[in-house]
Amino acid sequence: MTSAPRLRFAPSPTGFFHVGGARTALYNWALAERLGGTFVLRIEDTDESRNSPEWTQGIIDALGWLGINSDSPQFEGPYFQSHNADKHIAAAHRLFEQGNAYWCDLTSEQIQERAKASGKPGYDGFSRDRALGAGIGHVLRFRVPQGLTVVHDLVRGEVQFANETIEDFVLLRGNGSPMFLLANVVDDIDMAITHVVRAEEHLPNTPKQQMIWNALGAQPPLWAHVPVLVNEQRKKLSKRRDKVALEQYKADGILADAMVNYLMTLGWAPHGDTEIVSWSTMVEQFRLESVNHSPAFFDVKKLEAFNGDYIRALSPSDFIAACQPWLTASDVAWTPAQFDVAVFALVAPLIQTRVAVLGEVASMVDFFFLAEAPIDDASWAKAMSSEWARDVLDECAREYATCDWNHDSLKLVLEAIGAKRDLKLGKVQAPLRVAITGRTVGPPLFESIEFLGRDRTLGRIDAALLRLA
């Protein structure tokens, strides 16, 4: 126990990196940092049928995005479980020689038939005393001892399992390859892991794994099972049903810091009345003992609220830089030639308080870069329906042709036009806004007009007048 803490994160590369995995990784990372320990990344790629190498890089990239940087001194790995197969098999044979495991030649079908006949589900220990040897199709099963297995869990306390409720589970498949339960433990022992922090779905595996630790003569680690993340139906987040890919949220324009902060608060809360806190504060305050015991709903609305806070906290230049990928994406409405960075730099402060995710930025500034206002039909119908709309626009065109070109005078001019007709600015700005921006909502109008310039503004008003005729 005098050795430095060693934690591990052990994902299997079977798809896009999952937000639930991200939270588990973050808990491990935060703990490693506070405890002065090591975070070991181990890719559990022993499922021959579902693994694909490209997912591994995705995991590493996603972790890096979250700040779990493989260049950091507290990071170790990645290791690949498949590279350790020899050790897993050696351990299995040792368990057999010690009498902790035995060979069994029953097929899955035969086991099912026996279970059906006896009325008891699962494997009944049929081969326990048949003294079979290794052979084609023979699986090696752990001989679960009598008694009680007590798991000391840092988040849940003491959890007891009657061993008689645990069947003799498989260690080695019929083809000789090691299974998760075994490989996982052998690697943890081999890598001197001291803390196993993982999702609650692994709790039922824990007594089995603890038996393997003991049988292998090793001191079991400190266990900690954190609650699973669920969807609105309160079911565990699934890749099939739910939007769980971290990459997807990144593509939508969620900031890494916001994602990290939000994920950390799912099942845990920092001290005080605010949940928006720095990473260093979370590291300092995070305790497994204070992690909640019940499943947490992954609420995208709240994630986006956190993100909005983080966006507003960005300096103007950082915000501009953060927007770049969404301004130069292939699906933007304008051509690269139409885009003007200088103009965007001018308008960026106007939209920084108006977006929750960066993906919204492009559609909010498109009218600056398009040749014509991108008219939204519903907005047009709403703003141009008044009998005075055309008249106001007409006068506006004349006044704007000669007035001073700054947002204050542009506003004053329109205000005066409205006053003549006994209309508030809130009213008269509507047709002008739609003529210029195409929509009824958007960034402050007069600043936008100022940045757009006199020629293009007059052109858009004329276009609107023409359309109105």
Added chain:
RNA sequence: GGCCCCAUCGUCUAGUGGCCUAGGACACCACCCUCUCAAGGUGGCGGCACGGGUUCGAAUCCCGUUGGGGCUGCCA
């Protein structure tokens, strides 16, 4: 079905026997601000699943009920 876990506003949580008339955040509603929409400010709505104990005193401890969830693979 069996084993295990869990139970505070709709959601995420604070709360570890008296500071609780239960605090904050998201969402929602209202008002203020205001050129639209946001942002910001102020206020509001809204919760200890239920039933028994223990105790002078229970959201907090115990038991039961109910309700959720996880696992139950020669997947991880």
